[in-house]
Amino acid sequence: MSARLTLHSAGAGVTVQDMGRPGALAQGLSRGGAADRLALIEAAALLTQPAPVAGVEMALMGAEVSVTAPMRIALTGALMQASLNGTPVPWNTTLLLTPGDRLRIGAVKAGVYGYLTPAGGIATPPVMGARATHLTAGIGRPLAAGDSLPLGEDPAPDTPPMALNPTDRLTGGTLRIMPGPQTGLFDATTRDRFHATAFTRAPTGNRQGVRLDQPGAAFGTTGGSLASDIIQPGDVQMTGDGVPYVLLSECQTMGGYPRIGTVIPADLPRVAQAAPGTDLRFIPVTVDEADALWTNEAAQLKALRKAVTPLRRDPHDIPDLLSYQLISGMIRGDEHDEKDPCR
């Protein structure tokens, strides 16, 4: 019997995700796949995989899981509470899960989308060439307690736990935006104001895209109505009332709202991982600059693999367990302040 991953509980936004279904734009299907693609590439680096495999994406709230055969698990993306049989485990590492163990992923502590990736990959039957759930298109569905997913075999379960210092992207910041086909529909004054505006990620958002709030006037165009045209992840579109949305993995393939530009792929994980209320700004880059910043995902994986190190997790190796947990974010760090009766 092949290995399985059983979900004993699951948050509302838990889905199977891989790198999606590229190449179906002409048929109206956006690529989809992980909202934070870098997190699946990091998982592949941690697990020494030649390419990313399907894992479990968890939006804001995690899942409690067990396995039927020994399996390394990588935890990447948004920082989430995690414990193995009740003992906290660090994020951005691998751990070995054996039958009888319970891995519990709780609420998010920073970011939005966390990833639990089994070394054998989730081995559900591919639909149209991929395993990713595409909620907008109606491919697959959110996972729920009681679901059991087939897994591929872990090729090297005896590999010691590994760790990776992730690319910082959980706290908002500056997004590089390149001109797109409709940038010219916005006048120079509007574009300058857009680049000078401090936005916050609005409560409205999902795998299709996120809305951005700001206190000033709307960002309108000078022209009339537009024919629908091709849109893609990273495009920043202004809805009818001039409110920006940054499009993500599951965006539709055509839209009639004007787009002021495209956030470069390197900065899209920063958008996906911006929790509501997070500060975001845009800085314009030229087409040449954006092209120079492009790297393919295979090269990203190759580079990340070199950054993976063995995890020092034996308590005897760790002089101060509490400070170690502080560094990896297991607790906020101010609990003592709150509970200290002397204060």
Added chain:
Amino acid sequence: MTPTQTPPDTPETTPQVEILPHGPDGIVLRLGLTPDAATLAAVGVLRQALETKALQGVTEIAGSLTSVFLRFDPGRTTRAALVDLARQIADQTDLARATLPAPARRWTIPVSLGGDHGPQFTDAARAAGLTESAARDVILSTPLRVLTIGFAPGLPYMGLLPPDWDIPRLSQITPNVPRGALVTAVRQLIVFTNPTPTGWLQIGQTAFLGFDPDRSPAMPLRAGDEIRFAPAFPSEIEALLADNPGGLGGARQEDLA
């Protein structure tokens, strides 16, 4: 073709090709901002010209009503090289006298028009200035083409209907038009692939499912396909909706090539 070789009698409406960036791995060849007949034809011709060439480094080609999108692998070509190549092909393609390329396939899709299946059919006929009978004839006799597929998987934008049918979308959104519904606005027709809120007018019902991820092919229609609607009784459509092998709703496909 250089500008000096352009015939002096070229009409002013000749679609001009703008080549624009779209993301670090994409370019757009845009022929206009609104989908008039000349623009649609030019998009169809240019898209076919690009699809029939083996373009170095191009990984994906898709068209909208007004443009063609090319995705490329920056590891195999450069933006500058692809823009040059696309410009050459556009210059070699006669866009001024373009008509849509001949269809490779024809689909005949049964539809029940009006009545409970098309609650806004009467409004649409009136907006087009036609009797209901004349409006039926137009829908059933106009040789339609799939102009593009998009927004949702397998969702076909079809047209163009005659100019009388340049009916604006309703400002009042119909909250839930069913899957398979035939709707019209702006000289175009759509068969919805899922229940959808819309400002388009619901004029009929088919049992044709444009997208089923568990079917092969999941999205049977392609841009360029010819579409004919065949009259069906409401009871026939109801029967097809109840028992719908392959989800094609009794549609027939013919190869024309």
